[in-house]
Amino acid sequence: MTVALSGIEVARKLAEHFTGAIVESSEKAIVISAEQLLPVMDYLKNNPEMAFSFLSDITSTDYFDYFEITYQLTSLEHNHKLTVKTRCYDRHKPVVPSVTGLWQGANFMEREIFDLMGIAFSGHPTLKRIFLWEGFEGHPLRKDYL
Secondary structure (H helix, E strand, O other): OOEEOOHHHHHHHHHHHOOOOEEEEOOOOEEEOHHHHHHHHHHHHHOOOOOOOEEEEEEEEEOOOOEEEEEEEEEOOOOEEEEEEEEEOOOOOOEEEOOOOOOOOHHHHHHHHHHHHOOEEEOOOOOOOOOOOOOOOOOOOOOOOO
16 A cells, blocks of 8 residues: 655655745645745655656646645655645636646646646646647636636
């Protein structure tokens, strides 16, 4: 069985390397500032102690005040997992960095979030709709969608 790492413990380790990157942490997850998402994710993937080589899922949630993007990481080498989150506070043009350069499997998951929530991923190689047709008005999973 895969062991879930404590977000608090991982946040302590990350704070040693990334000043101001940790927004908050709990036993279940860590929240990283969007500005430092890529260097932190690169560290989580490539540091031998962490070795999160598998991105199993990306999802997003609309909390009205902000969007939260949730990443589920798994280390096949160490048999542990971690939930990493980041937030975007701009409802009109929400943008967070793409992690497709680290995990190619993020490609379709980021496109799905872009299509249904309207969150853009800067640096994504082919950010276009994946479920709805071009010209579709709005993003149906947003809470303000009519």
